[in-house]
Amino acid sequence: MDMLYLQVFSEPENGWVLVPLETLITVFMVKYCFGTKIKMIMVVKQDSTPVFQIKVLGMNYEVLQKESLPHTAKLCVLPVILVERSTCVAGLCAVLRQLIKTIVAEEPSHWSRTLLGFREGCLVACAESSVWTRFCEVDMIATTKHLIVGSMSKTEVIIPEDIARFEVHMAQPIRMHNVQKKAQELMKKCGKTTYDVGDLGIVEHCFAEGPTMTLADVILFPCLHIVIESIRSVYLQQNIPLIMKWYHNMCEQDGIEESLSIFNTIPSKLVDDMYVIYNVPDVPKQSIYKSDPRRYKPRNRIFTRQEDVDASLLVVDMLGLSVDVLEPPFGNEVEFDWRSLPYDAQPEGGHLPASRRERKSQQLENLTKAVLKVAQPGHTIVDFCSGSGHLGIVLAHLLPRCHVVFLENKEESLTRARERVKKLGLSNVSFCQCNLDYFVGHFDIGTSLHACGVATDLVIQCCIKERAVFVCCPCCYGSVQNNHIITYPRSKFFRDSPMTLREYLVLGHSADQTHDENNVKTDQGKKCMGIIDKDRCLHASEAGYFVSLAKLIPESCTPKNNLLVGIPNEWQDASFYD
Incomplete structure (x- = not known):
């Protein structure tokens, strides 16, 4: 059994x-779904x-001091699940999904599997890319x-914006892969042989993701229970009627009321709500x-208007910014021979298609050389977005x-990576299945090959926090967006500029237009790519x-061929720059 x-x-x-x-949320789900099985x-x-008091009497648990936590479990923010002692699963959604999979592996017919939704895809996307997961x-x-x-306030209650967002969400058409089929089934029950678009409304939005309960409901329910108990008032019904309907529906589900027994009494923040004014903030309907309403959207998802690009490049020209490219790249002189590696450590050993093997090998060689130049015995190296x-695997083999x-x-x-590592017999590795922001382990070198958009900046930020070297080859410049962790531009130089x-985001979209050497936009795309990466370097x-x-x-190994290497000033050694 995996360890929670x-x-x-x-x-x-x-x-x-x-x-x-x-x-609290994790224990609530354990009690609701598994009882003492976990x-x-x-x-x-x-x-x-913030601290909450919960009741664990009768549940299956043991107490451990933090000093006794296994090394791999220390790499990430709790809660975590340790799989085979070498793999840490972190992040609330990932942990709860893994709990269900752990039980289903032993009891394939266990009912909790339905919480994973259609094709077991509920909350599978990371918070950086999915607005729903982030919510x-x-x-x-x-x-x-x-x-x-x-x-x-004693006179005014402002309903939190995220509560208002959920209320509006519950009023929208449901997202469901077979909604028309469900509508047809309901129409037949009503004695109709055909249906029109208006009949789809009969498929009620009973739960957060549609007509059936999913893991999202189990996560949101404890939060909404605390919110509703904190603002305990008869006036909530008229201000957030759909949430209250959802809440009462959840309370009626088998096992929910019993699971609520873990909660201690939640005191109301209102002394007397008779004279309190309730305000619900306006949020997008x-x-x-849907995509984040604050996110910039170009008029075309593939091509940015040329006048927009010209305007952005004009601002860059006014700044007098130069993008200096190092030749050759950092670490290029380090000796490296693919023939010295076992077959299973090479791209073809990882079952990469033949059409990509040579280019992938060239990409890996560039990053490997840069890491080899700075790595020392005893260092911890993190391969972010490791795929x-x-x-x-190359680094683990060359740096035992x-x-x-x-x-x-x-x-x-990550499962494929674990299988390859096991086959090669590598013992100097650990695995973390999580988003970057849940990783808290100490390390000396961080590297990433084609971490998409924001992910590259998360890698660099993580490295800066740990004063670690970073070796990054970015990708998907058009995906950079402000989120709950990262804001753009990255550097003070750009933030203080008129841009x-x-x-800035227009430049990011244009930077992705580098796929065809014969395309008139390619040179412009490379220029924009350099500007975004210059901002990262300045940061x-x-x-x-x-x-x-x-x-x-060679540059032809990938259209996204920029290599960023950052070394903390306190690391500087003359041998790095010979």
């Missing part, structure tokens, strides 16, 4: 324990997050915590499944005295890094 580790703030006393909200390991670890895993968690610790492990962490949020990709966010330089921007050799 949860953070608690105290050892249980009389069956009650102090916990953060993420632990053993919880409660790690006593203090923090500054469930980040936004509602933050809203609930803020409500608990914040003060409230759309489903939360099926092409880069990490270093420890390599494979970090990837896609379960299938607007929209002008790292402002943080006390020596940074180089170069091109992979």
